[in-house]
Amino acid sequence: MEAGMVTPAPALVRFSGIQKTYDGEHLVVKNLDLDIRKGEFVTLLGPSGSGKTTTLMMLAGFEVPTQGEIYLADRPIKNMPPHKRDIGMVFQNYALFPHLTIAENIAFPLSVRGTGKAEAQERVTAALRMIKMEAMAQRRPGQLSGGQQQRVALARALVFNPQLVLMDEPLGALDKRLREQMQLEIKQLHERMGITVVYVTHDQSEALTMSDRIAVFNDGVVQQIDKPDALYEHPVNSFVAHFIGENNVLSGTVETIDKEYCRVALAGSGTVTARAVNISGVGASTSLSVRPERITLVPDGSSSDGANRLPAKVQNTIYLGDHALAVLDVAGNAEFMVKLQSGAHDSLRHGESVVVSFRPDDCLALDPV
Numbered sequence: 001m002e003a004g005m006v007t008p009a010p011a012l013v014r015f016s017g018i019q020k021t022y023d024g025e026h027l028v029v030k031n032l033d034l035d036i037r038k039g040e041f042v043t044l045l046g047p048s049g050s051g052k053t054t055t056l057m058m059l060a061g062f063e064v065p066t067q068g069e070i071y072l073a074d075r076p077i078k079n080m081p082p083h084k085r086d087i088g089m090v091f092q093n094y095a096l097f098p099h100l101t102i103a104e105n106i107a108f109p110l111s112v113r114g115t116g117k118a119e120a121q122e123r124v125t126a127a128l129r130m131i132k133m134e135a136m137a138q139r140r141p142g143q144l145s146g147g148q149q150q151r152v153a154l155a156r157a158l159v160f161n162p163q164l165v166l167m168d169e170p171l172g173a174l175d176k177r178l179r180e181q182m183q184l185e186i187k188q189l190h191e192r193m194g195i196t197v198v199y200v201t202h203d204q205s206e207a208l209t210m211s212d213r214i215a216v217f218n219d220g221v222v223q224q225i226d227k228p229d230a231l232y233e234h235p236v237n238s239f240v241a242h243f244i245g246e247n248n249v250l251s252g253t254v255e256t257i258d259k260e261y262c263r264v265a266l267a268g269s270g271t272v273t274a275r276a277v278n279i280s281g282v283g284a285s286t287s288l289s290v291r292p293e294r295i296t297l298v299p300d301g302s303s304s305d306g307a308n309r310l311p312a313k314v315q316n317t318i319y320l321g322d323h324a325l326a327v328l329d330v331a332g333n334a335e336f337m338v339k340l341q342s343g344a345h346d347s348l349r350h351g352e353s354v355v356v357s358f359r360p361d362d363c364l365a366l367d368p369v
Contacts (some may be wrong), residue, residue: 011035011195012164013059017068020054020220028054030220036198041190042281043199043207046217046243053168053219056200060166061085073163083112088157088165091173095153095197096141102152103137127155130189147178154186158193167199171206182211183233202242202299208232214285216240237278238366241289248336249369250288254279262365264288268332274363285368292325292339294362297354307357312336314352317345330356 018032029051030304036042040234044052047138057063059070061082068074077085084103088109096105110120128134131151141149150170165185171179187210190197201207207214208228215225216239224236235241242249252264255271264286272288279286298309312328315335330336338356348354 001152009037009039011071012038012073013198014071015055015059015068018055018058018065018070019067019087020051020063021060023359027066027220029058029065032216032222032224034198034225037256038196039194041187041197041199041210041212043201043211044212044217045201045204045207045214047202051215051220052200052202052215052217056166056168056198059164059198060087060089060134063351074323086162086164088160088162090150090153090157090165090167090170092169096149096156098141101138102133102144105141105152106156106159109156113160115160123159127159129158130158131155136270146174147182150174150182151185154189158189158195162195164198166197167197170199171242172201172203179206180209186210186255208244212243214244215242218243233242235277235364236364238287238369241364241366242369246292246337246339248290248330248333250290250331250333250336251368252286252288252331254284254286254365255281257282262286266310266331268330270310270331271312272363273360274365275361277364278366280367286365286366287369289364289366290358291364292337295338295356295358297326297338297340300353300355307359307365309355309357311357312354314350314354316350317348327352328354328356 013036015032015034018029018101019027020029032055044055046052054063058065061080065078068077071077072085101122107120107124108122123129128137129156133148133151147312170184170255174182183206199210211225212229214231216223216231218239224231224240231240233245235244241247250266252266254262255265256263257276261273262279263271264274265271269355274288310330312330314326316327318325318327321342323342326338326340326345326348328336328338
């Protein structure tokens with residue numbers, strides 16, 4: 001091995017050729033091959049019905065794959081009962097025992113595993129300290145807020161030092177501010193303890209904030225698995241481009257291809273140069289993807305330095321505090337958004353003609369929507 005090269009952590013979890021059907025006809029998960037490395041925070045992200053939760057439930061042992069095998073630390077676990085998998089679970093509904101105190105709730109996994117009284121007490125105390133709730137040890141779940149209950153559920157999942165923790169939409173019931181606070185707390189715990197986390201959500205901003213890698217699911221298939229910035233900057237298809245972050249879509253037809261770039265005639269008039277990412281050839285339909293923050297408004301006669309320029313009409317402006325959005329009509333898309341500095345929208349008027357400019361490298365030619 002060359003000096004300076006870092007050996008990647010071995011796969012703790014491996015899905016190999018996994019398929020899942022409930023009715024024998026429709027596959028909820030299709031040919032899933034996925035490795036999750038030890039110490040990694042991997043998020044399964046996708047819309048409802050995309051297969052992400054079913055994948056998590058198969059890993060937990062609450063669902064059995066129709067085909068294929070799941071390995072945990074190189075051991076096949078498809079037919080292993082959940083309680084023997086050494087996996088911690090955190091659910092959206094907390095699943096705390098209402099008649100037990102907070103300390104008793106956290107201690108429950110230890111009692112199931114026959115941990116000695118002294119060691120159990122020590123671990124529960126450490127877990128309470130970890131979630132900063134030592135003073136609430138004798139309260140019951142009904143006396144806690146949603147955020148406090150979720151912290152207890154998290155402590156209970158970690159108290160027996162599992163090799164893997166699964167989280168199924170754990171923050172879905174919390175308000176925005178508390179959800180963002182808990183995202184940071186969970187991420188800090190992950191980094192401090194070095195645990196492996198598999199996290200399910202449909203919230204793409206949550207996935208971008210917390211994950212080492214994100215697997216984007218749609219229709220039972222992982223469309224792309226990558227680091228958050230790579231998913232955002234280099235989506236492999238239109239679904240990923242539209243699901244991750246804000247995105248503008250322009251439809252058109254490929255006129256010419258020159259190495260990694262192509263020239264596209266837009267459906268609503270005009271032509272642009274784009275990066276040829278996922279197109280089938282000259283004459284094919286394509287959907288162009290352009291992020292709102294990569295677009296500028298330019299004076300009509302200004303030099304473009306090779307950038308694409310398209311006429312636009314102002315439809316609306318939206319003030320969002322630290323920035324503003326201009327909603328424009330561009331080449332047939334009446335909801336084309338441009339991100340502006342706060343205050344820059346003040347001079348724009350409804351119906352005003354403007355020109356949008358964006359670089360070919362910031363315009364991706366993808367499969368048609």
